[in-house]
Amino acid sequence: MSKISIPLGPQHPGLKEPINFGLVLEGEQIDKATVNLGYNHRGIEKAAEERTYIQDIYLLERVCGICSHSHTTCYITCVEEIAKAEIPERAKAIRVLVAELERIHSHLLWLGIAAYEIGFDTLFMYVWRDREQVLDCLELVGGNRVHYAINTLGGVRRDITPEIKAELLKRVDILEARTKYYTTLATEETTVLARTQKVGVLPKDLAIKLGTNGPTGRASGLARDVRKDEPYLIYDKLDFKLITADTCDVFGRVVVRVLETVESCKIIRQVLNYLPEGPISIKVPWKVPEGEAVNRYEAPRGEDIHYVKGNGTDKPERVKVRAPTLANYHAVPHMLEGGWMADVPLVIAAIDPCMSCSDRALVTDRAAARSAVWSWEEMRRNGIEFYKRRGVDFSKVVLK
Amino acid sequence: MKKNTPGRALFEALRQLFKDPATSTYPFSKAKLQPKFRGRIDFESEKCIGCKMCVRVCPAKAIDIILSAEQPAAPAQVEGQTTPPAKKKFDCIMNLDRCIYCAQCVEVCPKKALISTDDFELAQLDRKALRRHYK
Amino acid sequence: MAIENILLALFYVLIFPGIWFLATYGMTLEWVDRKLGAVLQNRVGPPWFQPMADFIKLVSKEVIIPKACDNVMFRNLPYFAVAGVTAAMMMIPVWNGALFSFEGDLIAVIYLLTIPTATFFLAGWSSTSPYAAIGSMRVLTQLFAYEVPLMLALIGPAILAGSWNITAISEHFARNPAYMPAQIAGFLVAVLALQGKLERLPFDSPHAKTEIVGGQFTEYTGRLLAFFNMAVSMEMVVGAALLNAVFLGGGLGLTGIGAFVLFMLKTFGVVLLLVVLRVLMARIRIEQMVNFCWQILAPLAMAQIVFDIFLKIRLG
Numbered sequence: 001m002s003k004i005s006i007p008l009g010p011q012h013p014g015l016k017e018p019i020n021f022g023l024v025l026e027g028e029q030i031d032k033a034t035v036n037l038g039y040n041h042r043g044i045e046k047a048a049e050e051r052t053y054i055q056d057i058y059l060l061e062r063v064c065g066i067c068s069h070s071h072t073t074c075y076i077t078c079v080e081e082i083a084k085a086e087i088p089e090r091a092k093a094i095r096v097l098v099a100e101l102e103r104i105h106s107h108l109l110w111l112g113i114a115a116y117e118i119g120f121d122t123l124f125m126y127v128w129r130d131r132e133q134v135l136d137c138l139e140l141v142g143g144n145r146v147h148y149a150i151n152t153l154g155g156v157r158r159d160i161t162p163e164i165k166a167e168l169l170k171r172v173d174i175l176e177a178r179t180k181y182y183t184t185l186a187t188e189e190t191t192v193l194a195r196t197q198k199v200g201v202l203p204k205d206l207a208i209k210l211g212t213n214g215p216t217g218r219a220s221g222l223a224r225d226v227r228k229d230e231p232y233l234i235y236d237k238l239d240f241k242l243i244t245a246d247t248c249d250v251f252g253r254v255v256v257r258v259l260e261t262v263e264s265c266k267i268i269r270q271v272l273n274y275l276p277e278g279p280i281s282i283k284v285p286w287k288v289p290e291g292e293a294v295n296r297y298e299a300p301r302g303e304d305i306h307y308v309k310g311n312g313t314d315k316p317e318r319v320k321v322r323a324p325t326l327a328n329y330h331a332v333p334h335m336l337e338g339g340w341m342a343d344v345p346l347v348i349a350a351i352d353p354c355m356s357c358s359d360r361a362l363v364t365d366r367a368a369a370r371s372a373v374w375s376w377e378e379m380r381r382n383g384i385e386f387y388k389r390r391g392v393d394f395s396k397v398v399l400k
Numbered sequence: 401m402k403k404n405t406p407g408r409a410l411f412e413a414l415r416q417l418f419k420d421p422a423t424s425t426y427p428f429s430k431a432k433l434q435p436k437f438r439g440r441i442d443f444e445s446e447k448c449i450g451c452k453m454c455v456r457v458c459p460a461k462a463i464d465i466i467l468s469a470e471q472p473a474a475p476a477q478v479e480g481q482t483t484p485p486a487k488k489k490f491d492c493i494m495n496l497d498r499c500i501y502c503a504q505c506v507e508v509c510p511k512k513a514l515i516s517t518d519d520f521e522l523a524q525l526d527r528k529a530l531r532r533h534y535k
Numbered sequence: 536m537a538i539e540n541i542l543l544a545l546f547y548v549l550i551f552p553g554i555w556f557l558a559t560y561g562m563t564l565e566w567v568d569r570k571l572g573a574v575l576q577n578r579v580g581p582p583w584f585q586p587m588a589d590f591i592k593l594v595s596k597e598v599i600i601p602k603a604c605d606n607v608m609f610r611n612l613p614y615f616a617v618a619g620v621t622a623a624m625m626m627i628p629v630w631n632g633a634l635f636s637f638e639g640d641l642i643a644v645i646y647l648l649t650i651p652t653a654t655f656f657l658a659g660w661s662s663t664s665p666y667a668a669i670g671s672m673r674v675l676t677q678l679f680a681y682e683v684p685l686m687l688a689l690i691g692p693a694i695l696a697g698s699w700n701i702t703a704i705s706e707h708f709a710r711n712p713a714y715m716p717a718q719i720a721g722f723l724v725a726v727l728a729l730q731g732k733l734e735r736l737p738f739d740s741p742h743a744k745t746e747i748v749g750g751q752f753t754e755y756t757g758r759l760l761a762f763f764n765m766a767v768s769m770e771m772v773v774g775a776a777l778l779n780a781v782f783l784g785g786g787l788g789l790t791g792i793g794a795f796v797l798f799m800l801k802t803f804g805v806v807l808l809l810v811v812l813r814v815l816m817a818r819i820r821i822e823q824m825v826n827f828c829w830q831i832l833a834p835l836a837m838a839q840i841v842f843d844i845f846l847k848i849r850l851g
Contacts, residue, residue, distance in 0.1 A: 119818030
């Protein structure tokens with residue numbers, strides 16, 4: 001049979017966000033796969049330079065809806081490092097608490113999506129039904145289901161009262177019991193095993209070479225977790241296991257994620273029982289001194305890196321976000337090639353991709369061999385002219 | 401290796417026959433909100449001193465604090481004393497289409513003139529109705 | 536031909552047990568399928584008129600036909616699917632035996648039930664879209680996988696009854712109900728193969744939406760898609776009725792209203808089995824489906840046939 005090439009995306013029912021995979025098929029098997037990014041560039045890094053440090057918290061929270069706490073925590077620890085502010089222990093504990101709740105919420109969301117991609121709608125419905133528990137917990141702690149906005153400069157915004165603590169403990173018990181049930185369901189059901197085992201294989205040496213991180217790397221036997229390697233906040237005081245799997249396939253990624261969810265439940269209990277007395281925030285001046293900082297953070301999807309450079313004003317000079325998905329993209333074509341067409345959505349979903357988190361723009365002028373920094377206005381004008389060339393009417397848009 | 405059985409979810413599925421659906425019939429039944437939910441921001445004009453801290457911190461540039469059209473009368477002058485400055489009255493214009501409901505303005509307000517309510521059903525057919533003018 | 540005969544023939548084709556009955560009962564079963572599936576997944580599920588509403592909505596929508604495709608074939612295939620299913624129903628007993636009953640009608644029914652599958656393949660192939668092309672290839676692959684186990688499973692009762700006539704087979708079981716439990720393996724094979732024929736989970740890879748969008752129906756819209764959907768619902772009725780007649784003894788010797796109620800109850804039961812199967816499984820890959828059918832279902836059906844021959848020789 002002759003080879004046919006199929007575009008998967010940018011609009012496809014198996015994808016949750018715009019991205020394009022070019023697949024060359026030989027019958028049902030994949031001969032070659034390519035990844036094309038760049039459908040969802042939002043210019044967040046540039047926008048962060050135009051806003052104050054406080055406003056940037058809310059902007060960076062919107063880099064990714066699912067790991068909103070990860071991005072703000074990583075960013076705010078950078079800022080606090082530049083400002084040389086030591087935040088109270090209670091604030092650190094609350095940040096860890098929200099981070100682990102977020103990990104549960106993200107991993108359960110992923111399990112549901114993975115089940116949907118292989119057509120197991122029943123598991124999808126059950127998992128998302130029980131995920132409501134953790135969303136309620138987050139609303140209880142932060143005041144909203146997705147953008148909890150718990151971080152502020154110098155600590156956290158809301159305290160954990162004894163009533164909230166009791167409610168959280170109650171719901172975490174439910175979550176742990178349910179997650180254990182889903183572990184058995186996802187690892188013992190024949191049809192699920194048939195679809196996940198030996199699918200999207202990424203051997204350990206390749207995983208290291210391609211720089212994969214997070215659950216994708218851990219499922220290939222790569223024992224890397226920022227929480228263990230370089231403990232931040234109060235992770236050095238907590239007792240939890242680093243989950244790895246050596247199957248190197250999608251099944252391993254399922255196992256790593258569900259077991260991590262169980263570990264997160266344990267961490268939440270430890271944090272709630274540890275919770276030291278004291279203030280939840282300290283006052284940090286809005287003008288942050290000159291300096292720069294890089295921080296790593298273990299987001300649910302992998303290692304999140306933020307770089308912040310301050311210039312003495314209340315606005316940062318530069319904010320750089322390396323979302324975890326960007327490190328895992330390179331592995332996807334390797335996982336796909338030689339596999340089946342039917343497994344494509346599952347393999348893509350297995351790295352838990354977050355397309356819009358990882359789109360960045362870079363203008364290079366190799367001939368002139370010079371680098372330049374574009375201003376916000378230049379970017380805006382360039383964007384408008386790009387769409388004008390494609391025939392979009394901009395007569396009503398006024399360039400300020 | 402672990403067990404490998406088809407139809408592992410059978411008993412769980414049959415158990416659902418005796419349960420009510422988990423779906424919330426939202427517009428017909430009330431949505432459950434947790435306490436301290438961050439909804440629409442309300443404004444109390446009497447407390448506002450016009451410091452515009454909220455305008456400065458708002459990440460979405462959704463708030464505007466303006467002088468009210470009607471100002472309260474200046475307090476009566478007492479003999480021999482300097483006139484106390486008239487207390488100015490301020491209005492708040494809240495653009496709900498821009499607001500991201502982070503409640504940072506509520507936190508920063510020194511006089512607690514801004515309040516976070518649990519009102520979240522704010523959709524409008526007319527875009528102009530989203531620009532609320534609190535007096 | 537007398538005018539009464541023509542009217543009677545029209546009644547058979549259009550009203551009962553033809554298109555009207557099949558469509559109404561098919562939509563009822565589709566609703567049962569969706570509603571029960573939803574309840575098992577702890578959801579609310581659609582109201583009873585939802586399949587009807589979907590049909591009316593699709594019929595009233597614009598039909599878009601891709602320029603590159605074969606216009607005549609693309610337009611007419613859905614009606615062929617409906618016609619094939621309706622023709623098969625004429626040979627399956629509903630209460631007083633089948634309308635057209637002859638020696639070998641079991642083979643004819645299976646042949647007629649292949650027509651919708653063939654139209655699905657042609658529909659995907661004539662759409663010329665890559666997704667539809669992959670979907671139609673999967674339709675054909677799947678056909679070769681489930682057809683043989685289904686056929687083998689249906690041979691078992693035919694051997695026991697000593698006839699290729701569906702009515703005769705069901706009468707045989709009605710006379711000797713003790714034979715029925717012995718057919719359990721064959722019945723299970725037939726249910727699984729029917730699930731494959733109806734392209735339902737776990738065998739729905741021809742139109743797996745997360746992989747190849749709409750599969751063979753990717754380019755279909757409006758009225759044409761509505762009739763394809765209807766053909767699938769009707770096929771579910773015919774498949775359940777066939778299993779009822781061949782394995783469950785049809786009317787069990789009853790006639791008239793009693794047999795009709797029994798028919799409804801037992802087809803309902805078969806559909807419940809199909810729903811539970813759909814809810815409990817993840818979709819398997821097409822090559823796993825072929826392996827499953829040839830390595831498990833076909834040998835199981837063969838074992839059933841051997842057992843039936845043995846039974847026939849021992850008991851006469």
